[in-house]
Amino acid sequence: MKPFDYIRPESLEYAAQQQQRDGGRFIAGGTNLLDLMKLEVETPERLFDLNRMPMAQIEPEGEGLRIGALVSNNACAADPRVRRDYPVLSRAILAGATFQLRNRATTAGNLCQRTRCYYFYNTAMPCNKREPGTGCSALNGINRIHAILGASDQCIATYPGDMAVALYALDATVEILQASGGRRHVPVRDFHRLPGDEPEKDNVLEPGDVITGVVLPPPPQGVQLYRKVRERSSYAFALVSVAAVVRMDGERIAEASLAFGALAHKPWHDPRIETLLAGEVPSDAVFDKAADLLLEGAEDYGHNGYKIPLARRTLKEVLRNATGGGQ
Amino acid sequence: MPQTNRSLTINGDTYEFSGDPRTSLLDFLRRDCGLTGTKKGCDHGQCGSCTVIVNGQRINSCLSLAVMHDGDAITTIEGLGTPDDLSPLQAAFVKHDAYQCGYCTPGQICSAQAMLEEAKAGWPSFVSDDLDGEVKLTREEISERMSGNICRCAAYSNIVEAILETMEAGE
């Protein structure tokens, strides 16, 4: 680990200004950042420890719920309001990592979780995300956990987390404090980026931006499901995951909100699928059309081609279970 | 640069930390405090051998900096029992042969200790059928909740037995 200055700021505003001015990383749980710092994948000059900041509350916001940035993953998943009104979020969180890690991992930190690309983790290998301009080793390497959607020739990494996939399905909003003192709200679906020519940028945060919380909209009606396919039964990253919020109107699908994990550089959300499903009587034919839309342009980079049928199958499984239809 | 003198309460005793801020809580325990019962199996949060209980919650001490923990109350395996006065879980681990090489064992036991409290608090898990229901620690629930502690000797069946017996004795 590269030496760094450890700073415990007096206030969030101070932290935001200092970080904008001097650079460095904010640290909360540290479960991802310290992992990467030990490997010197991340080499910040300074760490701003935000753990004492008053951002660990879950509180009502309008008819929705505001999850503070420092709420631990477990605290969020176990919160009675989240369990009752946003079960897809509880389920997604509980499908990730372990109890130990989730006790430390925070809402904001988890949103900023970095990729698990093998080559990003190996400092002996070229990686555009870690060192822009050096090349992407995964393109012609082993890429079985890599993206099939939205990748670029600069980077085919995926966003590995679970919680954010549920937040996409719920259409949550990320609340950000800027170094200027201003606040902005970014729809979570716009928070993460596709790699394009700047794969080093995972998300839209600018220097001095501090996530202060995530706002959940009013509880959606209908069925909420999170399905994660993985190689081990626990403690493994997703091969494919699907978060679904589906409301039926009699025999027909009234509204379906779907997000997908482990397919792209960000949780994948495609509004065309929701438009397609709305008003349809659930059937395998409809589900297949949804999968066609999802997988339009899906690319096999050599080892990850299985994700194309796997995503289709998992989407159909989830839609069947959510709608009670199909077959 | 801010002062990095910190004070942690470990197993009821006070320890001062004033070292290199890079020091993980795990290395602080093992090297500076002489509490080598907490094990390093991967140093990256991928095995659970370093599990300790901080303010009542289990965490991976390898993925946390000592400097971040001042004021925290930390319980390590040494704080749960001694060879002459085993805690109920420790005794059950011996009885059920819930370990072989013993290296992951302190982490397993700290983890199990905290898990029992989590269940009492009603925290659901990935395998809970009902998120709102009362938590009943079935074999499957225990297995999922203990999946953050890898045992390469694979004493898993016996670990679950030991926990089940401890729970039943405590009821």
Next chain:
Amino acid sequence: MTTRSMDAPDTRNLLDHTAQGVIGKPLDRPDGPAKVTGRATYAAEHDIPNCAEGVLVLASISKGEVLGFDEEEVLALPGVIAVISDERMIARSAQGGANEAPVQKVRNVEYFGQPIALVVAETGPQAQHAAERLKVRYRVEDRDNVAINPDEAKAEPHKEPTIQGDIDHAMKEAAHAVDLTYTTQGQVSAAMEMHASIAEWDGHTLTAHSSLQMLNYNINELADALDLEPERVRLISRYVGGGFGSKLGIAAELVAASVAAIELGRPVRVVMTRRQVFECVIRRSETEQRLRLGTDADGRLTAFGHEARVSNLPGEKFAEPVTQASKFLYAGHNRKLAINLARIHRVTAGSVRAPGEAVGMQALEAAMDELANAVGIDPVELRLRNIPERHPTMDIPYSSRKLAECLHVAAERFGWDGSDRRPAQRREGDWWIGTGMASAARVHNLANAQARVTLQADGTAIVASDMTDIGTGTYTVLRQIAAEMLGLDPENVLVRLGDTDFPPGPGSGGSHGAASTGSAVQLACETIRDRLVERLGCKPDELTLKDGFATCGNRRAAYPDLLQGADIEEIGKFEVGKIKGQYSTAMYGAFFTEVAVNAWSGETRVRRMTGAFGIGRALNEKTALSQCIGGMAWGIGQALTEQLMFDRRDGHIVNPDLAEYHVPVNLDVPDLDAVLVEERDPAASPLQAKGVGELGICGAGGAICNAIYHATGVRVRDFPITPDKLIAQLPDV
């Protein structure tokens, strides 16, 4: 010292005629309280004053030469003491039992991840950072000249193949036949304690705390590497956090720590990172196995072919002995067994738990299932019909063999119904359910060993040996052997292990530790019994030892009274002798399992698994069963999740950590059911005991493969059977 050579089966069966009644009992481990309270001290945990910290530097090229290091930059970093790249350091791990230093030219790079230097600093973080920062200048060998992947090298025969009769002809003539190719991917031991050593040099003697399995060999390996006489080296490994083969031979960190300690004149600790353990210790070779099995109309084997292709670095003598159990397990006159070895530049291939059978039995037992389906009989019946009378090629008798009993016992416990083996018949919701079975077999190994037993004047005893307990239960079983032989409460027997100052044995490896060192303990105790007989003045067969009293005819004396203040100390020296080769001696067993395969995703969960095992005399039922269930869980990992992935371009391991190399977690493993079949094997050891540590894995993965086929109708012949391979063939839902 008393020496005894085992030249014939030992039918005295002493342990069934002693009085204490503790042998075999499921006693708790004496090391348990220390382990569960965190007081057991592993290699890196010894508190050595003034100890510097070393971190290895590994090569980031596949082949070439280290031209130099930019040391100045890292030596200027705070706390950094030295950068050492010394000709005594080792570039590879020693193979199990090597007894000499492995390849030492660390600057001559032969694989990606090879140790090339050590950075020493005052603290761990300082050394780690400096090691990361150290710039290395290389001459890189042209990729075209370097074979990195198994398919880039020609495989040469390793040892003489077994060829008997005419297998090609027999296959053509067979009423039923299968000709199948199975593949397995590379694996690692992944013991929870990472390789760690602390070395101290006093100007004459090198003392090291290290995490090792076989000290008697390791001391010579280290001495050879350092060019010291073995008398000037002492190794201590009282607690070892798992080995599974990876600590059979010395690894780079021990020699590097030793060299640094000698050079710097202060103690040096080197602990590998988890990634380094993956990258530079040992891998189990990937395998490609062709199985040709042909039977007559009744399912009796007439053709038996098992040919495997494995790999290793140039110069290594080890080749995964894939066909080891195929030599003796089943009948079939026309045979061909062969191992072909490809020389490639990847980290050293060596022994990982049950080298040979772990992968060989996995594939063989899957092929046997395919054969049973071809014949149309219960796969249990197929195995029962093919248990040979005598060793099929060596024409020697079997010693005790409980294969048939294990098949019956395990089938009964499991509730096996082999009458209808049509696949894809049972569905529960989204899950296909199926069952499968396999035989277990693993060769029995026995080795020369010494142990010292002291019956102390106070009536307690001490057993001492350089044997290690890597979780296998050595502390427990040696204590029980001594307690049984000397008529003591086990609480009054102290076992001291893991120190080369104690009499030498073969160490822990190949499942031979307990039977070998245990036989030496038994022998030392026999001599002590003789001494007691002398003191009591009676005949040996009149002597009864129980609860600390010696009884002979009408004389009964407590040990303190008999010993009169003087200890009796004896060293037993057990030698394998002429028994070797007289019998085909092996451990046997059977696995039955039920799996659920998700019809959508191909995720497989093992729902239950039963194993029955014949291991000769069980020295402690509890620790023996723990070994069995541990092995079965390894079978789950092998079958479903574990695989090393190598980048074809340079041979580096892309998943060198426990996040992406998936060893089974608690939820992957159901409540495993293991049972021991009562057995005594007088040809196996004077204890009538065989090995147990590896048997539980040997065939377990095959049973799971068979259950997956039964559940889904999909036969995947490439282990591990991950969801991507299953969904390629699973029908739409």
